[in-house]
Amino acid sequence: MSTPQYSLIGTRPPRHDGADKVTGRALYGADLKMSGLLHGSILRSPHAHARILSIDTSKAAAHPDCRGIVTAADFPATPERIVDLGEGETPLSYIRGNMLASGKVLYEGHAVAAVAATSAQAAAEIAKLIEMKYEPLPCVLTAPAAMAPGAPLLHPDLRCKEFGQPTTAPSNVADHFRQVMGNSEEGFAQADIVIEREFTTSTVHQGYIEPHTATALWNNDGRLLIWCATQGSFVVRDSVACMLDLPVSRVRVTPMEIGGGFGGKVPVYVEPVAALLSQKTGHPVKITMTRREVLEGSGPTPGSFIRVKIGAKKDGTLVAAQAYLAYEAGAYPGAMVSPAATCVFAAYDIPNQTIDGYDVVVNKPSTAPYRAPGATNAAFATETVLDEIAETLKLDPLDLRIRNAAKEGTRRADGAKFRRIGCLEVLETMKAHPHYSAPLGEPSHAAAQRGRGVAVGFWMNAGLPSSCTLNVHADGSVGLIEGSTDIGGSRTSIAMQAAEVLGLQSEDMRPSVVDTDTIGYTGVTGGSRTTFATGWAAHDAAQDVVRQMKERAARLWQVEEVQFANGVFTGGEHKLTFKQLAARVGEIGAPVVGRASVNPRGAGGSFAGVIVDVEVDMETGKTSIIRFTSVQDAGKAIHPSYVEGQMQGGSVQGIGWALNEEYFMSAEGRMMNASFLDYRMPTALDVPMIDTAIVEVPNPVHPYGVRGVGEANIVAPPAAIANAIHAATGHRMRHLPMNPPSVMAAILRG
Amino acid sequence: MKSFDYAAPRTLDEALSLVAQNPQAQVLAGGTDLLVQLKNGRRETDLVIDLKRIAELKTIAFDPKKGLTVGAAVPCAQLCAHADLRQHYPSLAEVAGLIGGTAIQGRASLGGNLCNAAPSADSVPLMIALAAQARVAGPQGIRDVPVEDFCVAPGKNLLAPGEFLVNIFFPIPAAGFHAQYLRFTPRNEMDIAVVGVGVSTRVENGKITAARIALASVAPTPLFVKEAGDSLIGQAPTPEAIAQAASLAQAAAKPISDMRAPADYRRHLCGVLTRRALTAALAQ
Structure with a gap:
């Protein structure tokens, strides 16, 4: 596909809500x-x-x-x-x-x-x-404990749905499903190397301010x-x-x-x-x-127990994979284990797969989505096992991934077949990135050791309905009415998609996020869908505006045909810019109000990879992030700063999840660290500048090729950091968080 | 949070009588601990007595012959900026810049850090290493207490009803004297010490002639490990001598496991940090 030329898409205009937010005038709920x-x-x-x-x-x-x-x-x-x-x-x-x-x-x-x-x-x-x-x-706090025979039951009426069928015995397991593709037993039999490992991850919170x-x-x-x-x-x-x-x-x-929300x-x-x-x-x-x-x-994200088994040929070809995913839903069913199953092997073309998912209630807060919910836990397991396979086979970890990368036509165990995706392009960009070949540098003191790790993650993204109304004003500005709450600059990235059609500047747009009476139905700002879907609605609404403006111009000029290109309407010898025509709409006829609503399929899915260098203090077990590069397929970056912002935000959250964040629970089920002092999210002093590389493999269904970028970037960091810690220390970490006591314990165990 | 009254006396005498009349009152310096504790219900009070309008509690006085007197309510930011303090007590300026973030340092004080009596207080092990004395005012007059005796239990100090801390005195450092505070936090800042170690050493003619070592976060109170410091006296500053002192410090630690770290890890860190702090102090 040849790359279309845009005038506004891909530039970095100031955000419409910027002044209010930096001056403190923006109105939040508590105001x-x-x-x-x-x-x-x-x-x-x-x-x-x-x-x-x-x-x-x-x-x-x-x-x-x-x-x-x-x-x-x-x-x-x-x-x-x-x-x-x-x-x-x-x-x-x-x-x-x-x-x-x-x-x-x-x-x-x-x-x-x-x-x-x-x-x-x-x-x-x-x-x-x-x-x-x-x-x-009595309480139960982990999935394995809640699944054990005789475990205290949270809901006496809860029955497990097993393979889609109701069962009769009371249980803490709300759902057990299985996805099968090929025959994993036969696949493992063909493998030269099979590695199976168990992983646990702690409950973590989105941590919105x-x-x-x-x-x-x-x-x-x-x-x-x-x-x-x-x-x-x-x-x-x-x-x-x-x-x-x-x-x-x-x-x-x-x-x-x-x-901030991040799903929460x-x-x-x-x-x-x-x-x-x-x-x-x-x-x-x-x-x-x-x-x-x-x-x-409120709703944190599930802790989990995961077992992943992967089989490979000597040349690194992956032949079979198996995953056991037991996710803690918290107090009520809904652990987001199904998206975990979708993502666990999504980056790879593996012919034989069996994936078991368990949605398990435990005595913790009912979980909520958190940025690619379920996928980060799963990738921690898969990407660590792959690193071990690469190490055993003496293959470059990126070469192993490139050899097996999912492509257009690759089928997942959930039955879906990928359309055009950017997995391979992300991996190749990582391989070619200067970071990947740069020397690690000297450790900062005698007891420190450095290592580098890589990993890749996937999130499928959502479509969902979105609506947009455009009101053309007499001065040529356009009021944009939408229902997507703006978390990461979406007012501007949506407005730019309308402005591009109208030949206007971002500053000519006046976006407003309005109440549920004032705009057509619009789904959540979540699933990385807002720039994709509400932006699509804005694009279509702008085309509606163009159609009406052409009609007004035709009437004004008494011509049959009006053309619109580069922000100028032409008909016969007549010519008016968008703004000039907008000024005359009042004398021609009714005001111009464009509108569109969409419910798109084909969100496209985004892959994101990480290259990370860590330094581990071998006497304290503390891991410092020395260098971090996030690589993500954005399809088309409407506003690259906001894409980079998403990549950096997801990376920092992934670093926090990897190293220190956890619900520290007493045996009685009390959270002992319920403050931002002791729930240790990283601060600006804990992370280096997160370097970003945007890959653009256009989403074939979207008018501009957009793929959502809000989530995939959190998926790989914990796995990449675990792989880097292994490179630095020789120890495989299989529990999150990989905090100083647990890394130190691994070092002392030898 | 329950409503409370607020009083801000201007003189020591006024404060003494207010505190004496209201033994249940909470005394406030910077408030960075107290206000949080009142808000989250860990403390309740009907009256808060703010001492930071009293001149004696807001003064830094340096006498090149005797030493440094820091008013109990002097904020850390002021300590960090004080020229004499930076020159003669660089480790103290450093620790004042370690407590909380910039905004907190505009309020938080060494006096408050000491009176709050948290086992994890960053400034206290260093103050013990610097052989600081706490000056206490009360109905019976003034008394001076070594800082290592000031904290008696988690959140509890030795102040009797009617008493409050006026200032902290630091003797003038002798030639060859160096001090160092090191702490370990999983986050680089805005975190509570999992272990903190304050050390001071004096080296004369290639021999250690004085040494004090104190630990944070490994006992119910900041812990002065006299025997660890004493083990260095008379020795050359060798890695072996340092290792021996570090293992004595580690042996003295009685940490607990909690959400901040497990006990065995804290014990391990005592040895590492004591060794590193002594090495740094002796290398100066």
């Missing part, structure tokens, strides 16, 4: 003030697993500053039903149960009641006056208005409507600016609770989580 506003506070379980014997709210209710108290009993009486809010089929009671516990608490931090009061401080104090009686129950916040007003006209921090205003609308048994038309959600702000937590409190008090009610609440009461 919201309105008259009569009450503040809500949630009482949470101190137990990881307990029966609720009683809830006595009388003392709290008697407090002079208390305006209302709600518990699970305040949900409308609705018969149990199965609902699907985009994350699979779930009983309504599970969805409600994670907002306010009913009958049992299933994790420390599980919400049991909420208070509305005249101040946030009063609400927190009054919540403590609610008297809870619990009967503590902005805590969850929502303000709800149950208006006198019966409409429920919500302002919140979310990745998807329509998901909030649909979830809240479902939980409160309201038609969606009764709920309006206004997304505020968002301080797809689910709702405080929105329905604020709504119930508002219904009870007649006032708007705001709930903003504390950091501890975010860590204990």
Whole structure:
């Protein structure tokens, strides 16, 4: 495919929300003030697993500053039903149960009641006056423990769905599925070398800076208005409507600016609770989580137990692979193990595969998506085993991967066949990158050793519906109305896709992210879909604008045919720029309003690789990242700075996951490090400048060739770092995080 | 967080009577520990007495013959910028720049770090190594306490009801004296010491004539390991002598396992860091 020439796509204009964000004027959910506003506070379980014997709210209710108290009993009486809010089929009671516990608490931090009061401080104090009686129950904290015979059961009604069929015995395993391609036993029999290893990964959190916040007003006209921090205003609308048994038309959600999400702000937590409190008090009610609440009461990403077995010929040809993926869903089913199965061997053309996935409930917070959910854990296993195969066969680790790279036409075990993908191009770019051949450099002190590692990761990306409206103004600027909350510069990358069509500059666009009444349905800002899908809608809406503008010009000039190229309309001897014609639309006819909605398939999928150099202090076990290069296929980088920003952000999160981040749980299921002091995310001082190399293998279905880039970049870092630690120390790390005590223990074991 | 009253006395006498009348009050210097503890419910109080408007607690005084007096509420940022302190107590300036980030250092003080009595306090092992004295004011008058005796349990110090810390005194370093604080944190900054080691050594004519070693995060309080320092006295600064002191320090450590690190790892680090800190101090 020849590369199209663009005037704006691929440049780096300033972002539309930049000034407001750097000056602090941007309005986030917690900034919201309105008259009569009450503040809500949630009482949470101190137990990881307990029966609720009683809830006595009388003392709290008697407090002079208390305006209302709600518990699970305040949900409308609705018969149990199965609902699907985009994350699979779930009983309504599970969805409600994670907002306010009913009958049992299933994790420390599980919400049991909420208070509305005249101040946030009063609400927190009054919540403590609610008297809870619990009967503590034994807890299970890991997938293998929860799967063991005789393990305490979280949900007495939960039955395992095995290979798609319901079973009868109560279980903590919600789902066991198997994907089979070829015959892995026969494949392993042909192999010259077979390596099988077990891996464990700890629960980690997305670590967005902005805590969850929502303000709800149950208006006198019966409409429920919500302002919140979310990745998807329509998901909030649909979830809240479902939980409160309201038609969606009764709920309006206004997304505020968002301080990070990474998947964790797809689910709702405080929105329905604020709504119930508002219904009870007649006032708007705001709930903003504390950091501890975010860590204990929102959705981290699953910890996991993984076994991966890979067989190869002497020349490095991979012939068979097997994976056992047991993922911790947290308190309710939904561990994102299915995407893990999709991604575990996606980068390779392996004819014989068997993949078993287990979705296991444990007494930890109900998990939420986190940037390529499930894939990072899986790649840690696969890419480490591949490194061992390369080492054993004395092959360059990138050559091994290049030899087996998935290409157009390669089939995955889930049955899907790749269209044009950039796996090979990413690997070849890594191989040719100056970093890969650069010397490691001298260690910084006598006890330090250095090593280099590589790995590659995949994320399939999502499509989902998106809508866009364009209003052409008389000065030639264009108002762009969209429903995708802007997490990483998407206002601008979407606006550029319309501006390119219209021959305008990015600065001519006025993007607005609006509420659910004002724009057509738009899916979440997630699945790396926003630049891809909402950008596509903007492109199509701009074409709608061009069509209407041509029609206005034809009428103005009284000509049959009007051409539009490079921002200029021509018809006969007539010629007007977009802006000149926009100024005259008023005298010709109706205002020009372009619109489009899309629900695209073929998100394309993105591969991303890492080259990393580490230095390990052999006396303390501490790993320092010396040099880090992220290579990713963007299809087409609309705004390269934002692509690089995604690559750098995913890399840093991957480094944190690799080295230090974990939910440190006591045996009783308490999170002992529920603060950003002790939940050790990397700071700017822990990472070098993340070097980036954007690969562009256009997505054949997208007007500009865009592939989502938000997620694949987090997948490879932990594996690449593990491989680098091995190169530096000679030790294979098979547990995340690879923190100083565990690396030191490996060194001391020898 | 419960509501509380706030008082900001201007003189030592005013503060003494306020503290004496309100034995349950919490005394505030920079507030970087106290306010967090009040917010997360680890401490509760009806009254916070802010001592940082009192001149004696806000003063750095350097006497080239005697030594350095640092007011209990002097913020770390001021210590880092103080010319005499940087010249004569470089390790102290360094540790003041290690506590928290820039914003925190505008408030956090050595006095607060000591009174908070965390086993992990970064400045305390170094202050012990520097043989610092804490000056305490109370209803019975003034008393001076060696810093190594100040902390008595996690979060508990030896201040009696009605008493508060006024300043910390550091004797003038003799010729050949060097001190060093080293800590280990999994993150490079914004982290709590998994192990911290403060050491000081004095070398005269090729022999070690004085040495003090103290540890953080390996016991209920910052730990002065006298025998480890004493083992160096009279010896040449050789790797063998250093290794012996390091193994004595390691043997004295009584760490626990928690979310920050396992006990055996902390013990291991005591040996490594003591050796590295002594090597650095003796190489100066």
